[in-house]
Amino acid sequence: MSETPHRTPQEIIDLYRTEFGAGILDARITERGEGVRKTKGCNIWIRLDKNLLKPAIKKLMDIRFPHFAVIAGNDLGDEIELLYILSVFYGTKFGEYMVTLAIRLKKTDLTVPTITDLIPGALLSEREKQEFFGITVTGIPDGRRLFLPDDFPQGVYPWRKDETGIKPEMVRELWTIGRPKDRPVPPVPEKKPAPEEPAAQGTQKTPGGAAE
């Protein structure tokens, strides 16, 4: 694979702005310190129009083939935000940037095109977003559930914060259950608790006394 030139974060954002123009809703760079020496590292955050997701990932592949990390998601109320977290210049010492491409889906139209034709490894993350957010990934090659159990009710999406989220009756409060009563008697009896010692030590404490 022919190497493409290494670029600075600002150059990457400028490339996106010239290509997509007004489709880039927000673009910024945050800096962080890496390791003990706090070597400068950069994160690139680009929020763009939903229809530009696939061209944006293709554009990133032209810059340098990205390393796909994960798709993160967030319920913002009226919208669901999907964050495609990728990194470019993978393996370059102190020159690798995390690129986060964010799109927002209105809750009236929760569809997003699949990116598995570009990056096949994104399939698991897309399946996860489908079952946890109730979005529809159009063109997904395998739309089954991934993490949720098979008998999980339809129409309940655990990461949503609205009425389709987890119902309160689905939460089993384990601390109220206690130890089981319907078990056979153990072969040896339980040991009796030790008799309580008289509170001789308690009188030496001064009321409200500070620790030494």
Next chain:
Amino acid sequence: MKLTKSFNRSLWVFHLNTGSCNGCEIEIVATIAPRYDPERFGMRLVGSPKHADVLLVTGPVTKKMAQKVRRVYEQVPDPKLVMCIGTCGQSGGVFYDSYNLDGPIDQVLPVDVYVPGCPPRPEAIIFGVVKALEKLERLEAAQ
């Protein structure tokens, strides 16, 4: 269940994670490391439940894991002990408001020794093993 003389001399342990956050796993590894060195008493982690005498269970039992926990328990040969490590397996712990739990562990398996803590210190786990040995001695005395 007849206990042989050698059973409580070299407990082999199989560790099973049923949805724990890995805190208890780190403490279990700290317990078997040379600082406490339980291998001088013949206690060691084994790779298969078929070789084990003790089942260490950590985590609240998630719905997908419950059936697998039962299968692993059935693969451990008799006589066997079950130890529940950590608060999760007793009361849900940090996963208290999860929708995806079948626990606590004693709803799924008969538990012999509970070690509370989030995560329990290695000393607490060793104390739990001592409690398990005491239980074995009472079993032997009752035979």
